[in-house]
Amino acid sequence: MKKTKTRILLEKTLKEAKSSYTAFELFEIHRKDNLTLSTIYRTLQTFEKEGLVTKEVSTFKNEAVYYWKHEDHHEHGHILECVKCHKQIILNYCPFESVNEDIKEKTGFSLEDENHILYGVCKDCQ
Amino acid sequence: MKKTKTRILLEKTLKEAKSSYTAFELFEIHRKDNLTLSTIYRTLQTFEKEGLVTKEVSTFKNEAVYYWKHEDHHEHGHILECVKCHKQIILNYCPFESVNEDIKEKTGFSLEDENHILYGVCKDCQ
């Protein structure tokens, strides 16, 4: 994979992110760098294919959000989204192990380790 | 809420569904009944506001799916979606109780009982 300006910038932003971003948010963050929205989408797709980022679609925002997969601490990262303020936070561990076994036993369905947005109410909105 | 043709038909279809439907799928199912897509969207919104249906957005299909909330058996229904064949099945119970407590303790975030699509691989695709 070639090291281009767009890829270097987006990789840095996503790696340092505490939360997930939409394509448009990345566009705004990098407005000064003159990135194009379509290139951002294409870069995110490339990252996704390479297994570097995870894409999820929020039910409430109705658009895709992207976040970097850090090999070290949250390899099974999940997103928590507050249904009131729509703030998203990345969960650093996988709480699903027990759920996974339970579902597998009852339905034959085995859960993936990613691609789950969990909706709820954050501590600031309660 | 007035009993109109669209509402009666969609309620019946959703109540009898074994899986969730997109607005367009409902449109096709009722092609013979001459329902309009925009009316279907409006009806689904109304049902959602009344707490009768749940709307979720699939990360893979990138569109909204809707399913009826049955008070009796699956009041905390969730959807399982196969990442290979994209078939969706409705889970009749909530596997999240333990996860919920765990997350609340660690992040202060309390999960909702609905609006979760869980992605994995169904037994036919394994």
Added chain:
DNA sequence: GTGCTTGCAAAGAGTTTGCACCGTC
């Protein structure tokens, strides 16, 4: 009859694509 519901067409948001040009390796 009143007010909510519908149908149609148009607009809107998010995302993808075609093509010529440009940069990386």
Added chain:
DNA sequence: GACGGTGCAAACTCTTTGCAAGCAC
């Protein structure tokens, strides 16, 4: 220099909206 990445504009998909006509209560 070759090949893949980019910019721009246009197209595409899903969803929402405005407005006039229709239907339930």
